[in-house]
Amino acid sequence: MRQWIQAGRGFSVKSKGYHVAIVGATGAVGTQMLSILEQRQFPIEKLTLLSSARSAGQTLRYNDQDITIQEATPDKFQGVDIALFSAGGSISKKLAPAAVEHGAIVIDNTSAFRMDEGIPLVVPEVNEKDLHDHNGIIANPNCSTIQMVVALEPIRQALGLKKVVVSTYQAVSGAGKNAIDEMKEQSQSILNNEEPKAQILPVKSAERHFPIAFNAVPQIDVFDENGYTFEEMKMINETKKIMHMPELKVAATCVRLPVETGHSESVYIEVEKEGKTVSDIHNLLEKAPGIVLQDSPQDQLYPMPSTAAGKLEVFVGRVRQDLDEKNGYHMWIVSDNLLKGAAWNSVQIAESLIKLELV
Amino acid sequence: MRQWIQAGRGFSVKSKGYHVAIVGATGAVGTQMLSILEQRQFPIEKLTLLSSARSAGQTLRYNDQDITIQEATPDKFQGVDIALFSAGGSISKKLAPAAVEHGAIVIDNTSAFRMDEGIPLVVPEVNEKDLHDHNGIIANPNCSTIQMVVALEPIRQALGLKKVVVSTYQAVSGAGKNAIDEMKEQSQSILNNEEPKAQILPVKSAERHFPIAFNAVPQIDVFDENGYTFEEMKMINETKKIMHMPELKVAATCVRLPVETGHSESVYIEVEKEGKTVSDIHNLLEKAPGIVLQDSPQDQLYPMPSTAAGKLEVFVGRVRQDLDEKNGYHMWIVSDNLLKGAAWNSVQIAESLIKLELV
Numbered sequence: 001m002r003q004w005i006q007a008g009r010g011f012s013v014k015s016k017g018y019h020v021a022i023v024g025a026t027g028a029v030g031t032q033m034l035s036i037l038e039q040r041q042f043p044i045e046k047l048t049l050l051s052s053a054r055s056a057g058q059t060l061r062y063n064d065q066d067i068t069i070q071e072a073t074p075d076k077f078q079g080v081d082i083a084l085f086s087a088g089g090s091i092s093k094k095l096a097p098a099a100v101e102h103g104a105i106v107i108d109n110t111s112a113f114r115m116d117e118g119i120p121l122v123v124p125e126v127n128e129k130d131l132h133d134h135n136g137i138i139a140n141p142n143c144s145t146i147q148m149v150v151a152l153e154p155i156r157q158a159l160g161l162k163k164v165v166v167s168t169y170q171a172v173s174g175a176g177k178n179a180i181d182e183m184k185e186q187s188q189s190i191l192n193n194e195e196p197k198a199q200i201l202p203v204k205s206a207e208r209h210f211p212i213a214f215n216a217v218p219q220i221d222v223f224d225e226n227g228y229t230f231e232e233m234k235m236i237n238e239t240k241k242i243m244h245m246p247e248l249k250v251a252a253t254c255v256r257l258p259v260e261t262g263h264s265e266s267v268y269i270e271v272e273k274e275g276k277t278v279s280d281i282h283n284l285l286e287k288a289p290g291i292v293l294q295d296s297p298q299d300q301l302y303p304m305p306s307t308a309a310g311k312l313e314v315f316v317g318r319v320r321q322d323l324d325e326k327n328g329y330h331m332w333i334v335s336d337n338l339l340k341g342a343a344w345n346s347v348q349i350a351e352s353l354i355k356l357e358l359v
Numbered sequence: 360m361r362q363w364i365q366a367g368r369g370f371s372v373k374s375k376g377y378h379v380a381i382v383g384a385t386g387a388v389g390t391q392m393l394s395i396l397e398q399r400q401f402p403i404e405k406l407t408l409l410s411s412a413r414s415a416g417q418t419l420r421y422n423d424q425d426i427t428i429q430e431a432t433p434d435k436f437q438g439v440d441i442a443l444f445s446a447g448g449s450i451s452k453k454l455a456p457a458a459v460e461h462g463a464i465v466i467d468n469t470s471a472f473r474m475d476e477g478i479p480l481v482v483p484e485v486n487e488k489d490l491h492d493h494n495g496i497i498a499n500p501n502c503s504t505i506q507m508v509v510a511l512e513p514i515r516q517a518l519g520l521k522k523v524v525v526s527t528y529q530a531v532s533g534a535g536k537n538a539i540d541e542m543k544e545q546s547q548s549i550l551n552n553e554e555p556k557a558q559i560l561p562v563k564s565a566e567r568h569f570p571i572a573f574n575a576v577p578q579i580d581v582f583d584e585n586g587y588t589f590e591e592m593k594m595i596n597e598t599k600k601i602m603h604m605p606e607l608k609v610a611a612t613c614v615r616l617p618v619e620t621g622h623s624e625s626v627y628i629e630v631e632k633e634g635k636t637v638s639d640i641h642n643l644l645e646k647a648p649g650i651v652l653q654d655s656p657q658d659q660l661y662p663m664p665s666t667a668a669g670k671l672e673v674f675v676g677r678v679r680q681d682l683d684e685k686n687g688y689h690m691w692i693v694s695d696n697l698l699k700g701a702a703w704n705s706v707q708i709a710e711s712l713i714k715l716e717l718v
């Protein structure tokens with residue numbers, strides 16, 4: 001766990017501690033937020049854990065203290081400085097305005113406000129400065145977007161970015177704890193030569209459900225009218241917003257895999273400047289914040305979900321020049337979708353707010 | 360199993376039956392070849408099953424007969440009309456010339472001769488006519504190449520093909536029966552909270568092995584000096600050869616998944632003609648041989664390994680226009696890697712040879 005403290009840009013503990021609230025504290029991301037706040041020794045004066053009525057009354061451990069979870073209601077944000085939301089879009093829409101009214105800065109991990117004008121959508125390695133424009137709510141991007149923009153930003157800065165085509169290999173934990181349980185039960189059924197049962201994936205509320213165990217499902221979230229899924233449109237629109245490049249060509253195909261944690265992405269890019277070598281790209285990636293380069297084919301060194309899970313960084317490997325396009329490159333990007341893809345990016349935004357004296 | 364008889368272009372049984380040999384009869388692909396020959400009622404007068412010395416003496420069932428497997432040696436090809444090879448490249452290199460000397464036509468499922476000049480590399484839906492130029496050996500392409508060119512050929516014919524970027528999601532059965540067993544054992548270990556053992560994947564002879572269960576491994580076959588894997592270079596070079604388009608831009612990233620059977624591919628293409636709609640592409644795919652269109656997002660209808668395994672066709676779905684390029688399209692292609700990707704394409708070549716009176 002030491003790596004968590006060493007990762008990122010570091011931040012100095014202020015004399016003042018903050019009143020931090022986590023909304024959705026018992027969820028897959030909420031528990032990771034709690035864990036990261038502790039590992040990062042985040043300057044907390046008071047911690048308020050909020051959840052649905054169902055989980056209220058339970059306790060969670062933080063810094064050797066048991067903290068009782070309360071039901072998330074508008075009045076619970078009194079005195080809160082920073083509210084980390086990760087309890088679904090409808091809860092954010094209902095409660096984030098109340099939290100802001102009480103004077104809190106909301107860092108929202110749902111898609112509720114991401115594309116709203118006036119709401120910064122922030123990955124600190126890419127657009128930390130957008131935090132200056134916040135009006136109380138800051139949106140945390142989609143997991144699959146975050147790891148991609150972290151890897152592409154140093155290349156964009158140095159070489160200019162024209163086009164991105166990404167195919168994702170996404171883990172089940174992005175769909176919550178129940179989806180993980182379902183995948184494990186399905187796996188055991190198939191190993192026992194029994195019929196697997198499917199009730200959650202690809203989308204809980206959808207009409208049809210398919211086993212994810214030993215399968216690959218090309219649907220994450222529901223379908224838009226244009227044939228893309230919402231997940232694919234999130235990657236496309238969020239990437240343009242975060243990079244302030246409405247003209248950037250971005251296309252995405254999002255696929256769910258039988259992996260518990262760790263999203264992978266096969267990314268093809270075209271840049272403005274021609275003729276850069278793989279080693280030029282390596283140099284850019286190695287110097288950039290939040291990235292670990294794992295790219296030595298002859299040593300079979302490349303990122304995988306199994307080695308990225310539990311770590312804060314974005315891992316990049318398999319960097320290759322396109323064999324036809326002088327400005328084309330391919331790469332393989334892996335990161336823990338619950339950490340950099342969610343909990344860690346949210347806490348990192350909170351650290352940036354402190355550093356920039358915005359809270 | 361009825362679908363096997365109905366699939367493909369059909370062929371009429373000649374009065375003459377053929378002496379058919381299978382080299383590698385006990386392997387993952389060899390057993391499928393035997394099964395397809397039976398299902399297709401292939402006109403067999405005599406069937407010779409060959410394998411390594413280790414499996415010789417065992418029997419395999421064909422049309423209610425037990426057939427004793429013999430050790431594959433050069434003298435076993437006497438009188439053989441058609442020899443289906445799937446026992447690894449080194450066996451093909453050693454024994455295919457002997458088979459040809461004895462008058463057999465070799466259909467080779469390994470990579471031994473695929474890129475050799477004068478050796479046709481054939482997917483009947485795409486370049487059946489190349490069979491006329493054979494000199495005794497016909498190569499069966501790589502599994503991931505076959506399903507892609509079947510899906511792209513009708514588009515190439517109607518709209519012209521300029522560029523292909525593919526990311527694969529490949530099943531473990533492509534690495535043989537032992538790899539499937541390993542994946543299952545690893546899965547059970549992980550479900551039991553035990554450490555998984557890895558000795559086969561990604562490449563048996565390589566120095567390092569990684570668990571494939573609940574993971575995604577961006578290495579299939581060994582690495583070329585240019586940073587691409589041999590699997591990726593196979594897709595690139597074979598696609599150009601099969602389509603007779605040395606100028607075609609093709610790029611591939613090949614990834615192994617914890618799926619038993621069924622390769623999936625996320626494919627981005629650019630065509631010559633601009634402005635075609637998704638429904639134009641659907642029409643082309645629906646009329647083309649060997650393809651089943653499964654593309655109705657609102658009904659959650661799209662191809663998956665779980666529904667494609669055991670079937671002969673190539674399944675295509677998730678067809679979308681690129682949002683930036685007027686001549687760009689995305690699609691999702693799935694097929695059984697042991698059937699259309701190997702055994703069925705080989706038998707299909709044999710059927711084409713009969714139809715074209717080349718055997």
